[in-house]
Amino acid sequence: MEYLEFRNVGKAFPGVVALDGVSFTARAGKVVALLGENGAGKSTLLKILSADIKADTGKVVLSGKELSFSSTAQAINAGISVIYQERQLIPAMSVMENVFIGELPVKNGLVDFNRLFLDTKAIIDKFGLPIDPEATVMSLPVAYQQMVEIMKAYRRDCLVIAFDEPTAPLTDTEIDILFNIIRQLKEAGKIIIYVSHRIREIFQITDEIAVLKDGRLVKTLTTPETDQQELISAMVGRDIGDTYASLDRNGEPGSVVLEVDNLCTDAVDNVSFTLRAGEIVGFAGLVGAGRTEVARAIFGADRILSGEIRLGGGSVRFKTPRDAIKAGIALCPEDRKEQGLVLWASIRDNICMPVLHKLKKLIFLDGAAQDRLTQAAVEKYSIRTPSLWKRALELSGGNQQKVILGRWTSDEVATRVLILDEPTKGIDIGTKAEIYQLVCDFAKRGVGVIFISSELTEVINVADRIIVMHNGHITGEVARQDATEEKVLSLAMLS
Amino acid sequence: MKKKLPLAGALRSKAFTLVVLLVILVALFTVLASVNNTRFFTARTFIGILSDLAVPSFLAIGAGCLIVSGNIDLSQASVGAMAGVILAVGISWWQIPWWGAIVLAIAASAAAGLLNAVIVNELGIAPFVTTLAISSVIKGITMLLSTDPGNILVSSIAFTTPATDAIAAASFGDIPATAIVMVAAFIVYGLMLAKTKLGKSIYLIGCNRVAARLSGLGEKKISYFLFINCSALGGVSGVILSLRSKQGTMLALQSDQFTGVTAAILGGISFSGGSGGMGGAFMGLLVIKTFNKGMMIADSNTYLTFVLSGVLLIAALTMDYVSVRRQRKRAGA
Amino acid sequence: MPRRSFIKKPPDTKSVVLLALVAAVLLVTYIVKPGSFTAGNANQILLVISYLGIMGVGVSFLLISGGIDFAAAAHATCSMLVFTEVTRIAPALPAIIPFLAALAFGALAGAVNAALVEGLSMTSFIATIGMASVWNGVVMWYTKGGTLALANDSIIGLTMAKIGRTPVPWVFVFVAALLAVYSTVLNRTRFGRSVLMIGGNAGAARLAGLNPAKIRTMLYINTGALSAVCGVVFLSLSRAFVPKGLTQNTPELTALTATILGGVSFMGGAGKLSGAFLGIILIQVLSYALQILSLPLWIVTVVNGLLLLIALLTDAIAAKGRYALKSKSHAPKAEQTEM
Numbered sequence A: 001m002e003y004l005e006f007r008n009v010g011k012a013f014p015g016v017v018a019l020d021g022v023s024f025t026a027r028a029g030k031v032v033a034l035l036g037e038n039g040a041g042k043s044t045l046l047k048i049l050s051a052d053i054k055a056d057t058g059k060v061v062l063s064g065k066e067l068s069f070s071s072t073a074q075a076i077n078a079g080i081s082v083i084y085q086e087r088q089l090i091p092a093m094s095v096m097e098n099v100f101i102g103e104l105p106v107k108n109g110l111v112d113f114n115r116l117f118l119d120t121k122a123i124i125d126k127f128g129l130p131i132d133p134e135a136t137v138m139s140l141p142v143a144y145q146q147m148v149e150i151m152k153a154y155r156r157d158c159l160v161i162a163f164d165e166p167t168a169p170l171t172d173t174e175i176d177i178l179f180n181i182i183r184q185l186k187e188a189g190k191i192i193i194y195v196s197h198r199i200r201e202i203f204q205i206t207d208e209i210a211v212l213k214d215g216r217l218v219k220t221l222t223t224p225e226t227d228q229q230e231l232i233s234a235m236v237g238r239d240i241g242d243t244y245a246s247l248d249r250n251g252e253p254g255s256v257v258l259e260v261d262n263l264c265t266d267a268v269d270n271v272s273f274t275l276r277a278g279e280i281v282g283f284a285g286l287v288g289a290g291r292t293e294v295a296r297a298i299f300g301a302d303r304i305l306s307g308e309i310r311l312g313g314g315s316v317r318f319k320t321p322r323d324a325i326k327a328g329i330a331l332c333p334e335d336r337k338e339q340g341l342v343l344w345a346s347i348r349d350n351i352c353m354p355v356l357h358k359l360k361k362l363i364f365l366d367g368a369a370q371d372r373l374t375q376a377a378v379e380k381y382s383i384r385t386p387s388l389w390k391r392a393l394e395l396s397g398g399n400q401q402k403v404i405l406g407r408w409t410s411d412e413v414a415t416r417v418l419i420l421d422e423p424t425k426g427i428d429i430g431t432k433a434e435i436y437q438l439v440c441d442f443a444k445r446g447v448g449v450i451f452i453s454s455e456l457t458e459v460i461n462v463a464d465r466i467i468v469m470h471n472g473h474i475t476g477e478v479a480r481q482d483a484t485e486e487k488v489l490s491l492a493m494l495s
Numbered sequence B: 001m002k003k004k005l006p007l008a009g010a011l012r013s014k015a016f017t018l019v020v021l022l023v024i025l026v027a028l029f030t031v032l033a034s035v036n037n038t039r040f041f042t043a044r045t046f047i048g049i050l051s052d053l054a055v056p057s058f059l060a061i062g063a064g065c066l067i068v069s070g071n072i073d074l075s076q077a078s079v080g081a082m083a084g085v086i087l088a089v090g091i092s093w094w095q096i097p098w099w100g101a102i103v104l105a106i107a108a109s110a111a112a113g114l115l116n117a118v119i120v121n122e123l124g125i126a127p128f129v130t131t132l133a134i135s136s137v138i139k140g141i142t143m144l145l146s147t148d149p150g151n152i153l154v155s156s157i158a159f160t161t162p163a164t165d166a167i168a169a170a171s172f173g174d175i176p177a178t179a180i181v182m183v184a185a186f187i188v189y190g191l192m193l194a195k196t197k198l199g200k201s202i203y204l205i206g207c208n209r210v211a212a213r214l215s216g217l218g219e220k221k222i223s224y225f226l227f228i229n230c231s232a233l234g235g236v237s238g239v240i241l242s243l244r245s246k247q248g249t250m251l252a253l254q255s256d257q258f259t260g261v262t263a264a265i266l267g268g269i270s271f272s273g274g275s276g277g278m279g280g281a282f283m284g285l286l287v288i289k290t291f292n293k294g295m296m297i298a299d300s301n302t303y304l305t306f307v308l309s310g311v312l313l314i315a316a317l318t319m320d321y322v323s324v325r326r327q328r329k330r331a332g333a
Numbered sequence C: 001m002p003r004r005s006f007i008k009k010p011p012d013t014k015s016v017v018l019l020a021l022v023a024a025v026l027l028v029t030y031i032v033k034p035g036s037f038t039a040g041n042a043n044q045i046l047l048v049i050s051y052l053g054i055m056g057v058g059v060s061f062l063l064i065s066g067g068i069d070f071a072a073a074a075h076a077t078c079s080m081l082v083f084t085e086v087t088r089i090a091p092a093l094p095a096i097i098p099f100l101a102a103l104a105f106g107a108l109a110g111a112v113n114a115a116l117v118e119g120l121s122m123t124s125f126i127a128t129i130g131m132a133s134v135w136n137g138v139v140m141w142y143t144k145g146g147t148l149a150l151a152n153d154s155i156i157g158l159t160m161a162k163i164g165r166t167p168v169p170w171v172f173v174f175v176a177a178l179l180a181v182y183s184t185v186l187n188r189t190r191f192g193r194s195v196l197m198i199g200g201n202a203g204a205a206r207l208a209g210l211n212p213a214k215i216r217t218m219l220y221i222n223t224g225a226l227s228a229v230c231g232v233v234f235l236s237l238s239r240a241f242v243p244k245g246l247t248q249n250t251p252e253l254t255a256l257t258a259t260i261l262g263g264v265s266f267m268g269g270a271g272k273l274s275g276a277f278l279g280i281i282l283i284q285v286l287s288y289a290l291q292i293l294s295l296p297l298w299i300v301t302v303v304n305g306l307l308l309l310i311a312l313l314t315d316a317i318a319a320k321g322r323y324a325l326k327s328k329s330h331a332p333k334a335e336q337t338e339m
Helices: A042-049 A072-077 A095-099 A113-127 A142-155 A172-187 A199-205 A228-235 A241-245 A291-298 A321-326 A336-340 A347-358 A367-380 A397-407 A429-444 A456-462 A485-493 B006-035 B043-068 B076-092 B098-123 B127-145 B162-169 B177-195 B197-207 B209-214 B219-245 B259-266 B278-298 B304-331 C013-032 C039-064 C072-089 C096-119 C124-143 C153-158 C171-188 C190-200 C202-207 C212-238 C251-261 C273-292 C297-319
Strands: A003-013 A016-027 A031-035 A057-062 A080-083 A160-164 A191-195 A208-213 A216-222 A256-264 A271-276 A280-285 A306-311 A314-316 A329-332 A417-421 A448-452 A465-470 A473-479 B156-158 B247-249 C161-163 C166-168
Touching (some): A003 A042, A003 A191, A016 A042, A016 A057, A016 A191, A016 A208, A031 A042, A031 A199, A042 A080, A072 A080, A072 C202, A095 A142, A113 A142, A113 A172, A142 A172, A172 A191, A172 A199, A199 A228, A208 A228, A216 A228, A256 A291, A280 A429, A280 A456, A280 A485, A291 A329, A291 A417, A291 A448, A321 A329, A321 B209, A336 A397, A336 B209, A347 A397, A347 B197, A367 A397, A397 A429, A429 A448, A429 A456, B006 B278, B043 B076, B043 B197, B043 B219, B043 B259, B043 B278, B076 B127, B076 B219, B098 B127, B098 B162, B098 B219, B098 C297, B127 C124, B127 C251, B127 C297, B162 B219, B177 B197, B177 B278, B197 B209, B259 B278, B259 B304, C013 C273, C039 C072, C039 C171, C039 C212, C039 C251, C039 C273, C072 C096, C072 C124, C072 C212, C072 C251, C096 C124, C096 C212, C153 C212, C171 C190, C171 C273, C190 C212, C202 C212, C273 C297
Parallel strands (some): A016 A216, A031 A191, A160 A191, A280 A465, A417 A448
Antiparallel strands (some): A003 A016, A003 A057, A256 A271, A306 A314, B156 B247, C161 C166
């Protein structure tokens, strides 16, 4: 019997251990769920499986044979297919060519479109889907695009098929179709790995569950023998309780600084909430729940369709982030390296960026003032660097995040509302604690903070109030005193 | 705390390379010329080079600033030709005062830049094809302007006024006034890039447009400014060329079509944006023109410069590729 | 047994529009100047379409794969020079020898482009513009700007044949055959489909075992070789080597405009050669019409620029959604690297 075994797999990134000796086995004809919070190590595990990155320690064994590939293409040829949400399809081409990409059937030197059509049709019929093999992929709904990806894996006769959050963009009927296909693949004796946050689905489709937490395998469970309660408690409950208890918080929030009324954009629907000065409001929810989009809309980075935003009582609608910054709104974006920092520029440039116009002497930039401002931020946030001139890309993740925070801390920016989008992603525990305190310091200075995080423990312990989003809507609001991970998780997942 | 600007560090080494290259070139041409029984190492040659620099220098300044921000404009030379023709036509056919003609020429050039900026920023079309297309449109307009009342396309329109002649002839000692204006322009733009908020913003936008936008740098406004600036400076070089040759021609600046871009890249302004400076661009230009001058003295076939302009562009791109790769490697990214 | 559905696809609106535009231009020309519809004019247009078509096939193939070549006209000119020089050195040789020499040069020049773009990962447009400048410079330097006569006139008659007493531009037949062959390659062979695939999503194609760099290298060489053929055809029309004879009309831009007008995407991954060819026909009929109607040259030049912009704009609109897979309102991106 075929099996896929992870044997003591470990992987460390600078400053953080992503996987720490993970071992488990997936058997043919079984669906194994990988369950865990963001940062638990699921994605890293999938990337190691698909040869996107290399493990530091341990090995992956397929039916007794150790796998070692130099490229993802090799892994695919060896029968390992990881289906990500970023679909590896060619949108302008037909379904049949996408399914048979790389191995189009040929007759007399020409592509045999008839056979291509029939072979594709056979697979489509097997899956029971209403897809025209000749339709272009881009004309299909998202769910079917994903089916095309699965058919591609099926056509290649891949033994191992891993799904990364496959149901996130799907509707309920579409999910049913997907599950039917997964059951068929299961019967065909494939080894299936299923990564998801959604507990309900896990009970519907999987046979075994491997629960990851902070890069470690916490538990392996047999699905029929467990329940939701056990799963959630296995996933959560990390023990850095002391950190949270010792945070020096702001006791009394002031008056309302930001009001959002029925905000609608392409990605969010009727979002309303208020934020007080000196208050930290957490935004919890799954990846893609619309939290980032709310932040970007307030910040003037995305188009607003309707709704009203009031800042300090006055109605505002920012056309560009520049306008928002002038009005005192600051954003630390989710993707630190792509959107937050100018990696090739110095720490000084990165910190002074939004206030350059205030650091002038006559028409020239005032170098001394820039140094002063940067020095102040570096000391205040204990950014560990030998020089203000070091390039941002040479810093560790935690220090990079502090540089971005440092950008919004000076008197020159006069931040009134600070939006943090996943500020601790990819950062080690020690630095995380420092960042929590920095966030509380902002609140103590009277800044209203929006704290977006996918890490439950963190969001319910740092924020004063937690707003939970699902699918572009706000599904609930919980005060810190009443917040439990279970409560927030159920609002975020079981809608 | 040790003060060391990473960008300046890279630039310094590049400028140094160019100085070495320049010395080698001068030595080489001096030898070559003496073999051919002509002389290269003379004051006349260097004043000649300096005055040759004036026209393309404005192209290089405009193109350089734009490339630092991660954009490009291939219509600059056509715009320059148009500006020269407007000056000539304005004075000799439309009978407007010389200063009016100059203002008109530069305003029209700036308008072309605005057009480029609108298409690139608002319609999201790649800058290089946009500016190629606009280049064709501008050439057409230049032809229209060069068509005389008798409906005949005039390839060169002569003009003369005491004032324009005086400007063209102005000099301090042996050094032409235009060369001094050029040096001043390099200094002003160099300071702008290195020392002002605008300059700093241009670098940051060139490195990471998204992060710059989210930090409130107003990347769109700056992009508009740079496109307009690039075309307007193209117009300035067209006007200077016209003033000097006392005529406007739609064929002007053809051999300098890519000189600005080449000089900028050769001088260390990375084609991928975000690095380099005006000092480098000046050195790049100096190398190009010394090379051209030397080849012309050493070889009677003046067409050789056409080959060299292409070869230099490819060489500049190769150097850029090598240095970007080395930097990436050093930074471990 | 299900059969491949040969149900009629929706009509190719782009081609219909292009054909209608060609017809409209012809009609206007006929109304304004009925005397212009002569066999001589028709032949002239067909000849121009022929050599531009040859270049257009190469350029559009490359564009579909996601590459771009602004050196095509320079390659053609330099190939013409190679041809001319070989005939001058050895006038007795049959025309096929200088032709092969020109072809070899074109392929080599294409390989140089490929080396710069795929090997040194330079930006394709600026690298090929640079190479165009090099080759044009070589031509000017070698000829000192002068015209060279052809020593071997056997190719002069190659492009035109006489049926009875009417001259027929039979080279057009050759071009039509070339188009058919290349269309078949693009539409019906594995290689052709791979070209579309790497243009549509190079990452996905690479994962499926295709090699985008290798395929594009072949296409750069192909573009170079076809440019050489284009050059030889042009030479047989111009009957002497004129250094700027071809390049002064910027045929590489015309070919680019035409192919994009004809539905080849500027961003790669989509297009048909027949569409590109229709684009070339439209542009040539239009520019010839402008000449016949004795509109001044400046209008032609402005129209050329505007056409390129229009082509790019329609392409940009059509391409929305082709490259970013459509997702429902808020489909999230895949979870980012967890570290």
